[in-house]
C-alpha cells in the first residue's frame with residue numbers, strides 16, 4: 001500500500017495590485033513537485049529560504065490551496081482541502097518551527113496538549129488529565145508540568161510540549177517544519193534524537209522540512225532538494241550525500257559546517273572543486289540574480305540537468 005504520494009504538486013499564489021486589486025501575476029511557490037514517502041521512513045525537503053518547502057508541507061495537510069497536482073494518503077486522494085480536512089486531521093499532524101510562538105502563552109500545558117483530544121475524543125476530566133500526563137512522560141517531562149505555562153520551560157522543553165500535542169491523537173504522519181531551527185545548537189541534537197526515538201516507538205512517518213543539510217543528514221532516509229518551487233535532485237540520503245549530481249546540491253553540501261575534524265582536508269578539496277564548478281555553471285546558465293532558470297521537475301527525469309545554454 002502506498003503511504004504518501006505527491007504528484008506534480010503546484011501551489012501558485014496570486015499577486016494582487018492596482019486600483020481594483022486585480023491579479024497581476026502568480027508566485028509559483030511550488031511548481032511541479034513529486035515524491036513518495038514510505039511508511040515508517042523520513043523524507044527530507046531541503047532548500048534555501050523561499051524555495052517552497054513549507055508551502056509543500058502546508059499543502060499536504062490542507063493549509064494551502066492546491067493549484068494543481070495530486071496527493072494520495074494511504075491510497076486515498078486527499079487533494080481537495082474540504083475533504084482532506086475532515087479525513088486526515090487526526091492522521092496527519094504538524095510540528096512547527098518556533099516553540100515560542102506556536103504554544104499559546106496564556107494556556108497551561110494541560111490545555112495545550114489536551115486541545116486535539118478535546119476536538120476528537122470524549123474524555124472525562126480525569127481521563128484527559130491522565131492522558132496528558134502520560135504524553136508528557138513520553139516526551140520526557142514531569143507529570144506536574146500540566147499546571148505550568150509555556151514560559152516556564154526552555155526552548156527544547158517547549159518543542160517537546162509541541163511534540164506531545166502533535167502525537168496526542170496517535171497520528172500516522174508528522175510534518176515537521178524546521179522543528180529545531182529556533183533552538184540552540186546544543187539542544188538541537190537532543191530534540192532530533194528524541195524525534196527518532198519517538199518515531200520508532202509510535203511507528204511514525206516524518207516529512208521533515210529544513211534549510212539545514214546537516215540536520216537533514218541526521219534524520220532522513222530520502223531527500224528532495226528544492227529550488228524555486230521545484231526539485232533539482234532527489235534520492236536516498238546515501239545518493240545525495242555520497243554522489244551528489246547537481247551543482248546546486250553540491251553547493252549546499254559544501255556549505256555544511258565541518259564537524260568531523262578527520263574530514264577537514266577532504267572537505268576543503270570538495271569545497272574548492274564545487275566553487276570552481278559552481279562558478280562555471282553560474283557563468284554559463286544562471287541569470288543576473290544568480291538564479292537558475294528552466295529547471296525541470298524530477299518526475300520527468302531522475303536528475304535535472306542544468307538547462308542548455310542559450
Ligand SMILES: Nc1ncnc2c1ncn2[C@@H]1O[C@H](COP(=O)(O)OP(=O)(O)OP(=O)(O)O)[C@@H](O)[C@H]1O
Nearest residue numbers: 013027029047048049050051052053054055056211
Ligand atoms: N500565503 C502566501 N501568499 C503569497 N506568497 C506566499 C504565501 N506563502 C508563501 N509564499 C511565497 O512562496 C514562496 C515559497 O515560500 P515557502 O515559505 O514555502 O518557502 P520555504 O522554502 O519554506 O522558505 P522559509 O524557510 O523561508 O519558510 C516564497 O516566495 C513566499 O514568499
